[in-house]
Amino acid sequence: MTILAAEDLSVSAPDGTLVSGVNLRLDAGDRVGLIGESGSGKSLTALALLGLLPDGMRASGRVVVDGRDLLGRPDREWRRVRGRTLGVVFQEPLTALDPLMPVGRQLTGPLRMHHGLNRADAEAEAVRWLARVHLPDPARLARALPHQLSGGQRQRVAIAMALACRPRVLIADEPTTALDVTVQAQVLELLGELVAQTGVALLFISHDLPVVAGLARDLVVMRHGRVVESGSVDDVLRRPRSGYARRLVRSALAVTRLAGQAVPAGPEPTAAAAPERPAEPGSADQPKQTAQPTAAGDLILTGQHLTRRYPGRPAPALDDVDVNIRAGTSLGIVGESGAGKSTLLRLLLGVDRPTSGQVRFAGQPLDRVDARDFRRQVQVVFQDPRSSLDPRMSVASIIAEPLRSLRLAPNREERARRVAEVLTAVGLHPDDGRRYPHEFSGGQRQRIAIARALAPRPRLLLADEPVGALDVSVRQQIVDLLRELVDRYGLTLVLVSHDLAVVSQLCAQVMVLRDGRVVESGATDRVLTEPADAYTRMLLSAVPRLPSDLEPLSDDGRVDPGRDVPASTLVR
């Protein structure tokens, strides 16, 4: 029996149509995955199904719940199905819960409202649900405020809230996107378990094909507000009909085959356990953990015994970490949130000082290095180009800014010439310099940020999750661009990322951080194929993958033998 159906559902805002002609049907026991990128209209579709579109947006078509079309009906009628027939889990566990209300009370409210339970019964039921989502000590946890829980725990609470009133459809809108990969794996497992136990029909919305494919039986692929493909998971994965679905499958397969695809080893970053003095090159180069011989290449930036404690925190954010960055290498720093990746990057950049230990640049302690020279040689690309570019500056002046502040280009003409050069280098047009950041897409903005980093001709490029804020289909382009630029300009690259696929494509070496410590480091292909540390293994196995028997596809749908990354271009 159909519980929830969208028929020819469209959503329009004053300045255009955002979703058009979507048809969806959820029967009891269905598990449908809705996949698409930001702007594809998948989340708006979900909100339209709930009658919760943002102000100013209008839905048309039909949203049928239990045989009744609710579109255009008063809120009173929607409220009868929200929470009771349709449960929702939203993306951001940090903001989806009221920060000032104990999580138990956030659960009991709807229970009392929908099922008329008295306070004691509602509380007992809430605790039961907290236990069902496998939260420890649920009776005590019911009294906690959201900020006292981890992101994964909060999402478990949100799932309990969505399911507590026993809805017959669960809409999960990117429920694991904000979570670390190992936590994501746990939450996905929990969702699968609860869906099986309760028999609730599932509409799982995500941009991440492997995540969806793991839970759903049917797939609906959306792009630019339209459904471009739908069918069983098996059909879509094996016989994608649209070019877009084919691309999605292909980039997901890159992750699946991640282990075999790693970049071959270049010069080795010295293993973390071996303290060495870069000032005496003769005595160095004796890594203890790895057998790889270290190739030549000057040490550009090193950190020895780096520890960073923050006041009021018992555990250090970074704990006795050594890192050696040689010219011409590419080092990936991998770890989950809180691992110390960003702290390490900040220390290496000299924007933060270690509590103990020392960062050296070209053999000199950082505080004795000429700051301007350091900034010229070491440049950064940040995660989110929406916030790293000043919206009120033209692209040309954004890119020229380091040239001006580092006094690298004596006059306007020279600056303009360099700006045009780097714009071309990142695949934009020199005329784009006259435009402003908001006129560009996320991927283009990241190109601008990369151009700005390149402008002073740095030796070392630090990239902090450079594709983390971008859509899946754009990520590969930026990764390719970075690879090409590193190659062309002989850049040394340090890449901070939680995404093992990105690291495997860009970095010859990898360093795995956990709780501020290095758990493993070495050549990327070795670490990703034969991880020595249990945590690295867990990290690898937590990455959602498509079934490994799927063949890589080319654009025309045939098996593509030539998709393997040409290794020779990756590392210098």
Next chain:
Amino acid sequence: MWRRSASGADRSRAGLGWLLRRIGWLLGSLVVAASAVFLLLRVLPGDPAVTLLGIGSSPEQYDAVRRQLGTDRPLLAQYVDWFGGLLTGDLGEGLFTRTPVLDQITERLPVTLPLALSAFVASALVAVPVGVLAAVRRRGLLGVVLSGLAQLGIALPVFWLGILLVWLVAVRWRLLPPGGFPRVGWRDPGGAVESLVLPVLTLTVAQASLLIRYVRSATLDVLHQDYLRTARSLGYSLPRALWRHGLRNGAAPVVNVLGVLLASSLLGTVVIESVFALPGLGTLLLSSVQARDLPVVQGTVFLMTATVLLVGLVVDVVQRLIDPRLRGRA
């Protein structure tokens, strides 16, 4: 009954430590304020002896008066006097009236305190519901009208509004006295209340207009929060969701503004009391400034400053009560 988690003694001890530190800050600020008030008044032009004597007095007379007033003594000695007096609760004597400053101030409080406090309470009572309504109905006619009225209320100068009300209510309609306060004060309760109605109304319009804007934007902020969407996805109506989640979450920014408002309503009485000829703190301050009665100015300004600082402390305490997340921090 899951109220906020009160996880034991260490938390309340942390809270106590915070409170002590915060009070330490308050005391430090009071010392700075006392010094600043003292120094500023000595730096500003105007000599009380000249004011007292008028133009054309002899140098001998001038010296005698200065000696009599104590303004001839070294600055440091005057400062020590002022400070020592503060510690013992003695604000000195007025230069001209020769009555203790503290008495002059407490004499005026029965006018100023009811005025400031009732205007404050009335503004809060009006502004919170109106502000919430203006936010919820922001796209409708009602919301636009309410926001427009608030904007108008902010734009109107307080004294002009006061004069308008006096002309309309007191002069044209003869409903209320145009100004002044019963000579016997609160022993004539009817008269006292009557003479405070218009000043309170004036002050309330000005303050409520400002507060409406803050309540409106705090409510808008809550309306756009994900947790409100979550609540609605669970079947709550918008008003119920706002009640359940908006009240506490929206309160934090509003409490800050309330603090500022309470403090400014105290200072706002200077204008209001002049317009309505009320014998309150504001008029005391004004007249003593004109007369260069330094001890009175000094005492009044210091007392107002101290009140503002104390309100700041109360606001901080209330903030921590509202938002337990603040309690984790030092």
